[in-house]
Amino acid sequence: MNHTYFLIALIVAIFAYCALVARRRRPSPAEPAEDSAPSDTLNETTRETLGERACIYMTENVAAIMRRHSQDKCVAIPLTSGATAGAAADILHHLLPGDPLELRPGSDEDICSVDVFSGQHCVGSLYLGDAEEAMAVITGFDLKGAYVCEQNSYDYYDRVSLRIILFYGDKETGECPETIDDTLINADTPYKVTLGGNPVTVTLFQN
Numbered sequence: 001m002n003h004t005y006f007l008i009a010l011i012v013a014i015f016a017y018c019a020l021v022a023r024r025r026r027p028s029p030a031e032p033a034e035d036s037a038p039s040d041t042l043n044e045t046t047r048e049t050l051g052e053r054a055c056i057y058m059t060e061n062v063a064a065i066m067r068r069h070s071q072d073k074c075v076a077i078p079l080t081s082g083a084t085a086g087a088a089a090d091i092l093h094h095l096l097p098g099d100p101l102e103l104r105p106g107s108d109e110d111i112c113s114v115d116v117f118s119g120q121h122c123v124g125s126l127y128l129g130d131a132e133e134a135m136a137v138i139t140g141f142d143l144k145g146a147y148v149c150e151q152n153s154y155d156y157y158d159r160v161s162l163r164i165i166l167f168y169g170d171k172e173t174g175e176c177p178e179t180i181d182d183t184l185i186n187a188d189t190p191y192k193v194t195l196g197g198n199p200v201t202v203t204l205f206q207n
Contacts, residue, residue: 062098065147072144072167077133079116082124082160092123093155101146101164103134141168
């Protein structure tokens with residue numbers, strides 16, 4: 001495997017609830033419609049939904065992740081299934097890009113699986129091919145960290161659309177690591193960092 005290093009250029013772009021955005025942006029009969037750049041609407045919606053402090057914290061958190069893992073390799077994997085009830089479901093549908101996650105071998109012995117935790121709560125799982133991809137990193141490399149890199153089901157409990165980014169390096173043992181399919185590591189793949197069903201395409205991986 002080529003030892004390619006990736007530098008994250010992660011632009012945190014958040015849209016809130018579709019209906020809420022439409023309602024806020026709808027002009028009144030007495031006022032003409034205002035032309036507004038998508039980025040302006042995005043920033044306004046982000047601040048109104050999360051609050052200024054939360055936005056600042058998230059931006060600083062992502063910047064810290066960029067610095068921490070600037071020399072690590074990385075791969076993005078979609079969450080196969082998510083928690084459907086209780087505190088775990090609430091946490092799942094309010095995760096933001098940059099939030100840390102923990103991966104553990106799944107408890108289902110009949111199928112290849114990996115459980116995904118946020119704190120003490122299992123918010124979802126990876127199965128079959130997705131689980132195999134994650135296990136290839138966990139067992140064959142030195143896993144440096146796991147974070148949310150896409151959330152497209154924020155406050156939408158009827159669907160799960162979340163992508164996880166894994167940062168990893170070579171093991172210090174000198175052993176030949178298990179090979180990961182090159183298609184999993186695409187230096188120019190655009191990913192969507194979104195909330196509330198309004199995607200904004202950004203370049204997550206760069207050479």
